[in-house]
Amino acid sequence: xxxxxxxxxxxxxxxxxxxxxxxxxxxxxxxxxxxxxxxxxxxxxxxxxxxxxxxxxxxxxxxxxxxxxxxxxxxxxxxxxxxxxxxxxxxxxxxxxxxxxxxxxxxxxxxxxxxxxxxxxxxxxxxxxxxxxxxxxxxxxxxxxxxxxxxxxxxxxxxxxxxxxxxxxxxxxxxxxxxxxxxxxx
Amino acid sequence: xxxxxxxxxxxxxxxxxxxxxxxxxxxxxxxxxxxxxxxxxxxxxxxxxxxxxxxxxxxxxxxxxxxxxxxxxxxxxxxxxxxxxxxxxxxxxxxxxxxxxxxxxxxxxxxxxxxxxxxxxxxxxxxxxxxxxxxxxxxxxxxxxxxxxxxxxxxxxxxxxxxxxxxxxxxxxxxxxxxxxxxxxxxxxxx
Numbered sequence: 381x382x383x384x385x386x387x388x389x390x391x392x393x394x395x396x397x398x399x400x401x402x403x404x405x406x407x408x409x410x411x412x413x414x415x416x417x418x419x420x421x422x423x424x425x426x427x428x429x430x431x432x433x434x435x436x437x438x439x440x441x442x443x444x445x446x447x448x449x450x451x452x453x454x455x456x457x458x459x460x461x462x463x464x465x466x467x468x469x470x471x472x473x474x475x476x477x478x479x480x481x482x483x484x485x486x487x488x489x490x491x492x493x494x495x496x497x498x499x500x501x502x503x504x505x506x507x508x509x510x511x512x513x514x515x516x517x518x519x520x521x522x523x524x525x526x527x528x529x530x531x532x533x534x535x536x537x538x539x540x541x542x543x544x545x546x547x548x549x550x551x552x553x554x555x556x557x558x559x560x561x562x563x564x565x566x
Numbered sequence: 567x568x569x570x571x572x573x574x575x576x577x578x579x580x581x582x583x584x585x586x587x588x589x590x591x592x593x594x595x596x597x598x599x600x601x602x603x604x605x606x607x608x609x610x611x612x613x614x615x616x617x618x619x620x621x622x623x624x625x626x627x628x629x630x631x632x633x634x635x636x637x638x639x640x641x642x643x644x645x646x647x648x649x650x651x652x653x654x655x656x657x658x659x660x661x662x663x664x665x666x667x668x669x670x671x672x673x674x675x676x677x678x679x680x681x682x683x684x685x686x687x688x689x690x691x692x693x694x695x696x697x698x699x700x701x702x703x704x705x706x707x708x709x710x711x712x713x714x715x716x717x718x719x720x721x722x723x724x725x726x727x728x729x730x731x732x733x734x735x736x737x738x739x740x741x742x743x744x745x746x747x748x749x750x751x752x753x754x755x756x757x
Contacts, residue, residue: 455622462622485615492743
């Protein structure tokens with residue numbers, strides 16, 4: 381059975397993820413940007429991950445930028461990539477559906493590493509997402525499959541290692557990669 | 567009388583210095599000819615994204631001026647970006663909106679509201695540091711140092727005629743992914 385993941389664990393993992401990403405950028409470029417924080421969280425607020433977003437408000441080493449739409453957040457992520465800054469997108473499955481053209485045009489055609497944390501709002505604890513009675517839960521993984529976006533489920537605290545793994549994967553493949561947050565964070 | 571977009575772009579190219587420039591739609595073909603460099607990245611294939619692309623670069627590189635050459639129809643596609651930009655407060659972002667009242671690239675159909683849409687009021691309402699309209703080229707030349715130097719986010723609505731070329735009549739240019747990597751290499755000095 382899936383379990384909820386504590387916000388603090390996700391935030392610690394994001395911190396490690398950003399440190400690794402910064403080290404990779406530093407090894408690649410001669411003039412990395414000089415920022416005092418570790419990375420950026422680009423968010424269109426997600427009910428499923430609200431405890432993480434709330435806890436991030438208190439963090440000084442990660443900057444949260446709230447966007448009006450997922451299209452904007454995805455496109456801004458390309459700007460962060462161009463500028464050499466690591467970022468993470470935190471959105472909801474409905475936002476993924478809303479921003480499919482930008483996923484295609486920016487992340488895929490643009491070969492831009494964009495890492496998504498996608499909340500599966502309304503996912504039933506006792507059902508595989510593909511068997512959910514909610515279309516917004518059911519179609520998320522198939523949509524990512526159609527676009528060839530690698531993805532994994534965060535089904536509990538033991539899965540947080542997938543966050544740096546898929547962030548790294550996005551960098552290495554120069555394209556999008558995603559983890560799906562199975563249950564509401566606590 | 568409205569300004570010619572190409573004349574506006576030539577003035578910007580002459581004064582931009584090391585600013586990163588993001589053209590989109592009808593500013594793209596002309597900018598490609600006027601400033602064929604690798605300090606620009608064209609928003610192509612995801613209409614409406616120029617402002618958010620500029621926001622990301624501006625936040626990542628606060629040491630650089632970032633100038634977005636937006637269109638009125640394009641901006642309407644992601645109008646929420648005005649609030650996103652204002653909320654993020656990039657001090658180095660200049661947002662120029664070329665206002666001609668039509669979707670020139672797709673055949674000059676009127677944009678919703680046509681020329682009555684007031685982007686200056688919208689930018690101010692969203693919380694931009696400053697916003698105003700310019701109708702004359704001489705006025706634009708006079709204001710350009712502050713347009714490129716004042717604290718942002720700053721919007722200037724440019725009342726222009728139609729460009730000579732559109733992305734449909736003048737295809738070409740590097741694919742977006744090549745432009746992304748070229749600009750990244752230039753900004754970061756990728757080894």
